[in-house]
Amino acid sequence: MTGSAPAIEVKDLSVGNGVVTAVRGVSFTIPQGGRMGLVGESGSGKSMTALALMGLLPMGWSTHGSVLHDGVDLVKQSDRAFSSRRGRTISMVFQDPLSSLNPVRRVGEQISWVIRRHTGADKKAAEQQTIELMTQMKLPRPEQLVRAYPHEISGGQRQRIMIAMALACYPQLIIADEPTTALDVTVQKQVLRLLNGAVNERGSALLMITHDLPIIAAMCDTVAVMYAGRIVEMGPVQEVFRNPRHHYTRGLLDSQPTMDNIALDGSARLVSIPGMVPPLHNLPTGCAFNPRCPAATDKCRTVMPELAGEGLQAACWHPVDSASEVAAQ
Amino acid sequence: MTAVTPFPADGRPLLEVRQLSQQYFLRRQKLFAPRPILKVLQDIDFAVRPGEAVGLVGESGSGKTTLTRMLTGVEKPHEGHVVFDGVDVWSGGEAHRRLFRRSVQVVLQNPRSSLDPRMRVGTSLLEPLRSLKIEGDHAARVLEVLDQVGLQKSALERFPHEFSGGQLQRIAIARALMPNPRVLIADEPVSALDVSIQAQVLNLLKDLVRDLGLGLVFIAHDLSVVAYTTSKVYVMSSGKIVEVGKPLDLFRNPSAEATQNLVGAVLSVESGLAGNALA
Ligand SMILES: Nc1ncnc2c1ncn2[C@@H]1O[C@H](COP(=O)(O)OP(=O)(O)OP(=O)(O)O)[C@@H](O)[C@H]1O
Numbered sequence A: 001m002t003g004s005a006p007a008i009e010v011k012d013l014s015v016g017n018g019v020v021t022a023v024r025g026v027s028f029t030i031p032q033g034g035r036m037g038l039v040g041e042s043g044s045g046k047s048m049t050a051l052a053l054m055g056l057l058p059m060g061w062s063t064h065g066s067v068l069h070d071g072v073d074l075v076k077q078s079d080r081a082f083s084s085r086r087g088r089t090i091s092m093v094f095q096d097p098l099s100s101l102n103p104v105r106r107v108g109e110q111i112s113w114v115i116r117r118h119t120g121a122d123k124k125a126a127e128q129q130t131i132e133l134m135t136q137m138k139l140p141r142p143e144q145l146v147r148a149y150p151h152e153i154s155g156g157q158r159q160r161i162m163i164a165m166a167l168a169c170y171p172q173l174i175i176a177d178e179p180t181t182a183l184d185v186t187v188q189k190q191v192l193r194l195l196n197g198a199v200n201e202r203g204s205a206l207l208m209i210t211h212d213l214p215i216i217a218a219m220c221d222t223v224a225v226m227y228a229g230r231i232v233e234m235g236p237v238q239e240v241f242r243n244p245r246h247h248y249t250r251g252l253l254d255s256q257p258t259m260d261n262i263a264l265d266g267s268a269r270l271v272s273i274p275g276m277v278p279p280l281h282n283l284p285t286g287c288a289f290n291p292r293c294p295a296a297t298d299k300c301r302t303v304m305p306e307l308a309g310e311g312l313q314a315a316c317w318h319p320v321d322s323a324s325e326v327a328a329q
Numbered sequence B: 001m002t003a004v005t006p007f008p009a010d011g012r013p014l015l016e017v018r019q020l021s022q023q024y025f026l027r028r029q030k031l032f033a034p035r036p037i038l039k040v041l042q043d044i045d046f047a048v049r050p051g052e053a054v055g056l057v058g059e060s061g062s063g064k065t066t067l068t069r070m071l072t073g074v075e076k077p078h079e080g081h082v083v084f085d086g087v088d089v090w091s092g093g094e095a096h097r098r099l100f101r102r103s104v105q106v107v108l109q110n111p112r113s114s115l116d117p118r119m120r121v122g123t124s125l126l127e128p129l130r131s132l133k134i135e136g137d138h139a140a141r142v143l144e145v146l147d148q149v150g151l152q153k154s155a156l157e158r159f160p161h162e163f164s165g166g167q168l169q170r171i172a173i174a175r176a177l178m179p180n181p182r183v184l185i186a187d188e189p190v191s192a193l194d195v196s197i198q199a200q201v202l203n204l205l206k207d208l209v210r211d212l213g214l215g216l217v218f219i220a221h222d223l224s225v226v227a228y229t230t231s232k233v234y235v236m237s238s239g240k241i242v243e244v245g246k247p248l249d250l251f252r253n254p255s256a257e258a259t260q261n262l263v264g265a266v267l268s269v270e271s272g273l274a275g276n277a278l279a
């Protein structure tokens, strides 16, 4: 074990396939037991970041930079070393549990298999632990449910099975990529609550990937906002969500309808960010957000801003004015 | 500030269902056993008026999409009435049924799968006019509709993959508007879109209701989105309407258990920051 080294330390990570670069120089650190949210619209590179950390990139894609975890640089790991690590020190919960569970194996077997492979527990002990895990995940009648095939149970139950598998070996880091996006809203909160409790109990670190700001606010202590493959703002959730400095983060927060910003007479208009995310093969020069930004200047159109600041970091030439800025001066 | 609505929302319903029920026969459990019946909709009363946006919410499987299949006439109800412009759709004549079909159009969740990827946008837009055999100056209609949804003329020559999700949903809305419908049914129209562009589509739908006097039936799982877009909400649970009211009243003081469950499931940035979202 690595003592108090961070659960993961990502430095200048880039992910590309020779034609396009989907992740462009991303750095972040999650301490042991820390919880970071990664937010951004679809195509911003969140899943590619996650897959790079898991060594599961699609064919033809490669990684540059370094990813320190458990005393090694994951970027330099062989496929074999990676596969003995997945599920043990680092594990992942995917958006669609149906396609990530094996359709022809009973769900109980799939959990036990992970336990036996990584802990060397015998069959009986692994089965016992499986039942305990399923009970902890509040799955009904676990003794019978172990015998079900993935297609025989509901989406919410499948996702809880995936979480049970991911947590089985007390990993240092759990990556959850849109874990509740495919679930009914009424089930979503229950699954988040269970994930929250189980991660807490194990003291694992969590990287929560989602485009849903309320989920980040509920689950994480820090957040990184991604836009066009880069982190444009990063810091404590409380600060980033209350006083964002980057105009993209501000826009995301403003376009979120809430029960409180809806006028009773129906006259309210939601703010929307004009335009669209630029395609990777045709990124604007300077700040990638400049064509959609209300504060863009010539400098923004020519020079790319780097993350700067203490605590809250933003990559912006003309940060949003905020109450905290005034207070700090 | 007084809002002037050219289409009073207390007018006569444009499209309604009365005491409507629908059931499906499931697979036989044994060879000679009777086929079990699943009652999917029971005694539904529902109406939408010109210039009115009506929301439909309920947990997954509660029957929302099934109800839209009755409202568009793709399925005939087992019992009850579907009434368009005061006339029963299924006992009225063929001419009225044709008018009904072109007057009620649908926008679905995922514009990428609802638009043909090999067709230029211009061709896709003409498609409903062709299938409904509508005569007239189609080119002029296309330009009129493009203007209504805020798209450039150059969009016509392009293919779906050249657009963002929000732009594609505008195109899907444009296509639904082509036959000049009076009611638009939108089933989860923004749930596949990112938050930052979702607002573009919601604002457009609101404008269309106001400016064209369309009746809008709007389904979404995000209650804030429903409250923002509609002025009246029906809550469904297990095939029944369990509560009807103004969205904010209903979501602040839910009385039916199903509504309480939906409201209880809402997460917000504020509750998250306050640290009690998952309590
Ligand atoms: N053709 C059919 N045959 C049998 N059962 C059906 C059929 N169509 C729908 N159902 C059932 O009717 C119920 C209502 O389905 P419906 O699609 O209307 O739900 P919904 O409210 O739209 O849900 P969601 O929010 O998941 O879209 C479900 O139990 C569904 O399985």
Ligand SMILES: Nc1ncnc2c1ncn2[C@@H]1O[C@H](COP(=O)(O)OP(=O)(O)O)[C@@H](O)[C@H]1O
Binding pocket: A022, A040, A041, A042, A043, A044, A045, A046, A047, A048, A049, A058, A280
């Ligand atoms: N298998 C793939 N082949 C080619 N491009 C891909 C592949 N997967 C993702 N991409 C591209 O990489 C970029 C980042 O994608 P992704 O990480 O999945 O975004 P997010 O998870 O933030 O929605 C996008 O432009 C996407 O189109």
Ligand code: SF4
Binding pocket: A246, A247, A248, A287, A288, A289, A290, A291, A293, A294, A295, A296, A297, A300, A305, A315, A316, A317, A318, A319
């Ligand atoms: S750098 Fe310029 S364009 Fe980019 S977000 Fe800041 S102000 Fe806007």
Ligand SMILES: [Mg+2]
Binding pocket: A046, A047, A177
């Ligand atoms: Mg993704």
Ligand SMILES: [Mg+2]
Binding pocket: B064, B065, B066, B187
């Ligand atoms: Mg549905």
